[in-house]
Amino acid sequence: NAGVTQTPKFRVLKTGQSMTLLCAQDMNHEYMYWYRQDPGMGLRLIHYSVGEGTTAKGEVPDGYNVSRLKKQNFLLGLESAAPSQTSVYFCASSPGSGNQPQHFGDGTRLSIL
């Protein structure tokens, strides 16, 4: 039972570098989400997707891009990393039918120097 898998688990970047975080789910869920969690601020929604080929902005989308080319995968990209993007990133998925709970991965800890 893999559920939601995030890759990588840890990463250190230098300012200006780019990278892509991968999220994969094996539950055939329609909806997928990317959050960031900073100390004392809970989780904030970056982008989300309600189906393959669709994406939408969340609460804090600036500096990030996403793609959902395959239903099971949701990619989060940082084109030019900034220290303010140092955070723990969580991916989640949900069935998308009604008020179904979200299933979360264990996060990617990203540090931008």
Place this chain on the structure above:
Amino acid sequence: LAKTTQPISMDSYEGQEVNITCSHNNIATNDYITWYQQFPSQGPRFIIQGYKTKVTNEVASLFIPADRKSSTLSLPRVSLSDTAVYYCLAGERDYKLSFGAGTTVTVRA
């Protein structure tokens, strides 16, 4: 999307019941109330969801009064392993939910 307010932290001892009250004064007709639990270095995990009255599962109970402007998560007979952050969310659709800072529950021996 209803804004929720919950205590920042709560302390308890093993074996006690912990009740966390969440305020959601502007909850809409179609909004559900959902609670998640998060342990350090892990993603949040769904605990319980309800619309009105009372919901109970093997982990917790959720009490929602008739006006639905608040809700109370009840954790019976907590143990050290229940130490975590608990989030209350109120919304119609999952993808517009907003997680606040949550309530840090610390259970002591």
